[in-house]
Amino acid sequence: MNRRASLILAAAIAASPAAAWAQKFDGLAATPQMGWNSWNRFACDIDEKLIRETADAMVKTGLKDAGYQYINIDDCWHGARDEHGDIQPDPQRFPSGMKALADYVHARGLKLGIYSDVGDKTCGGRPGSRGHEYQDAKTYAAWGIDYLKYDWCESKGLSAVGAYTTMRDAIRAANRPILFSLCEWGDNKPWEWAPEVGHSWRTTGDIYPCWDCELSAGTWSRWGVMRILDMQAGLRKYAGPGHWNDMDMLEVGMGMTEDEDRSHFSIWAMLNSPLILGNDLRSMPESVKKIIGRRDVIAINQDPLGVAALRFWKQGPVELWAKPLANDEWAFMVLNRGETALPLHYDWKQNVIDDQVFKHQLDFSKATWHWTDAWTGKTGDTSRRLDATVPAHGVVLLRLKKGA
Incomplete structure (x- = not known):
């Protein structure tokens, strides 16, 4: 043939x-x-x-x-x-x-x-x-x-x-x-x-x-x-x-x-x-x-962007995770793997989140982001330090949106 x-x-x-x-x-x-x-x-x-x-x-x-x-x-x-x-x-x-x-x-x-x-x-x-x-x-x-x-x-x-x-x-x-x-x-x-x-x-x-x-x-x-x-x-x-x-x-x-x-x-x-x-x-x-x-x-x-979270920071039992979302939003999770509740005092400007796999970046020094706690409904923004107590084996889970 x-x-x-x-x-x-x-x-x-x-x-x-x-x-x-x-x-x-x-x-x-x-x-x-x-x-x-x-x-x-x-x-x-x-x-x-x-x-x-x-x-x-x-x-x-x-x-x-x-x-x-x-x-x-x-x-x-x-x-x-x-x-x-x-x-x-x-x-x-x-x-x-x-x-x-x-x-x-x-x-x-x-x-x-x-x-x-x-x-x-x-x-x-x-x-x-x-x-x-x-x-x-x-x-x-x-x-x-x-x-x-x-x-x-x-x-x-x-x-x-x-x-x-x-x-x-x-x-x-x-x-x-x-x-x-x-x-x-x-x-x-x-x-x-x-x-x-x-x-x-x-x-x-x-x-x-x-x-x-x-x-x-x-x-x-x-x-x-x-x-x-x-x-x-x-x-x-x-x-x-x-x-x-x-x-x-x-x-x-x-x-x-x-x-x-x-x-x-x-x-x-x-x-x-x-x-x-x-x-x-x-x-x-x-x-x-x-x-x-x-x-x-x-x-x-269920976010339609379909990008999984990345861990961008870890110290002792505490881990920080970020997930890009559709419409230029983000999810942010603090995980306490430890056996005791821990105080959290997080300066948003201390980290630039760089997702090299899916090409997303988040720099809190360039804009203010407003957040809503996905579990409690509490709100705040990144112009102020994030203060919270993370329970033993617990999380803080926030959804972030840029601007007013």
Whole structure:
């Protein structure tokens, strides 16, 4: 075959329907996805009643109006495959079927997510999608699924790029826009290849509801909030609209203190991690509802510029973080990692914030910026020193706007 014929053939292949499948769906996750997932609170103890009640609670509590939209069923929803190899939901736990459940969730203005795994079995021992990727994606599309969390258990011998790309192409071939969440735990540096494959990718192993700890299970560990934060070093440059670093699901309301919960939520907001709740929405106390529903903090996470925060100063347990926002605004976070409350007396002019990755700079000596505390609503400006007390394991989180 001559060179001209080869070029004609390549062009024909590129224009074929199969080539059109070789990309994720655009228009999803323009800002980090927001929703709820069953795993952190319920693990395998799930059924359709829980999912319906959680969808109702998301609406009733005002979380839907605050921006949360996905109700995601994690592991253990699976029954067996039928004689054709089609995956079925557990008939005891989900007797009405997934299509009816999706219809129920959609009727409330929400979206339904589901879970599978690259291997023969899921982490919970249910049927995985290996060898059934196109079949499963077609089934999910027929059910009306809107979100797929795809795990990395039973993956020995598999190529992460290959396994996740196969499911990406299967979703595309099923012809239903499904947000694709890669749960690969950061084992194969997904930030380097996943932006073309999915809408978010896990950067670490699983989270644990503690401030700064490691819960070891021998061959793997769960990590506290500070450990996960530290694992994000160098990763902000890879993320942006439609492709996000995922620091795992939120543990707000799962056993930490209120100050730790506010810090946890603030950090996820500042670093543009998806906001996927893990608590029981049906019975949460008002204190938890106020944290996860705080719209001023959510707005920082959902800012359309899509630039994650950078740490620009650290001394002892205190860290200063800044996040460029749309319309030439900024978010500013003071984090106290320490065990005691600390007084803060910050001269705004002492630092020039220089974001060399995304080319933003902030010099408080050149203009006055007005700030609003995203948690308390208190206001001030940068013409005066910032005086505050930062609680142990706590934050001060401000939104800054230039001029009057």
